[in-house]
Amino acid sequence: MRDNRILLKKLLLIACLMFGFAWALIPMYRVICEVTGINRVVKADAAPAAGSSIAPGVPVKLVFDANVQAGLPWQVKPLVRSMMARTGEFVRVDYEITNASNRRVVGQAIPRYLPAAAGPYVHKLDCFCFKEQAFAPGETRRFPVVFVVSRELPAELSELTLAYTVFDVPGKVAS
Incomplete structure (x- = not known):
């Protein structure tokens, strides 16, 4: 006991x-x-308070593009080709992806920034490039890309291109 x-x-x-x-x-x-x-979690830079000496974000031209690896039967396109935005503000653009084949296909998008020096100043919150995407035959889907361009963007970078290249994921294609 x-x-x-x-x-x-x-x-x-x-x-x-x-x-x-x-x-x-x-x-x-x-x-x-x-x-x-x-x-x-990346947050948009705070908006300047009334009477604050912080200047509003500077305008920047954003261009969107997409292409597909040779042989991948997808069609990828941004729904907006270009837009004006301000640094420190949330930006959302939608991409549409279609599997133009008669088989299931799995792909992965890789982002690219032009000029390359702009990459560190683009902070993505939501993107279809974060994971592999599987599509049924003939399926079409829209994906949002949400990001913030940092207020620290150098003045010489007044135009940025956000481009995606979609690649086939080997071993994931099923008939």
């Missing part, structure tokens, strides 16, 4: 220690995420 009580006390102590450790993980996780950048 005495041994059972000792065992019970030990198990209760272990359970309390486990609960305390799990509770301590929450602030530790936040610190680790801040330091490493994991789970960082």
Whole structure:
């Protein structure tokens, strides 16, 4: 009987220690995420407050393009070819993708920025390029691309092109 009580006390102590450790993980996780950048959510730069000395975002011309790897039976096109936006503001553009074949196809889009120096200043929040896309024969879908162009964009970059190249994912094509 005495041994059972000792065992019970030990198990209760272990359970309390486990609960305390799990509770301590929450602030530790936040610190680790801040330091490493994991789970960082990009937010649009704040709009200037009334009377603030912060200038509104500068205008930038955005051009959208897409192409497909040779042999991939997809048609990819942005629904808007170009637009004006301001740095620090959310931008959304839709791309339409059609599988023009009579078989299931899996593809992956890779983004490209022109000029290449613009890449670090484009922060995507939502994009079809984040994962592989599987399409049934003849299927058409629209995908949003949501991003922010940083206010830190150098002045010489007044026009940016966001282009996607869609590649076939080997081993994922099924008849």
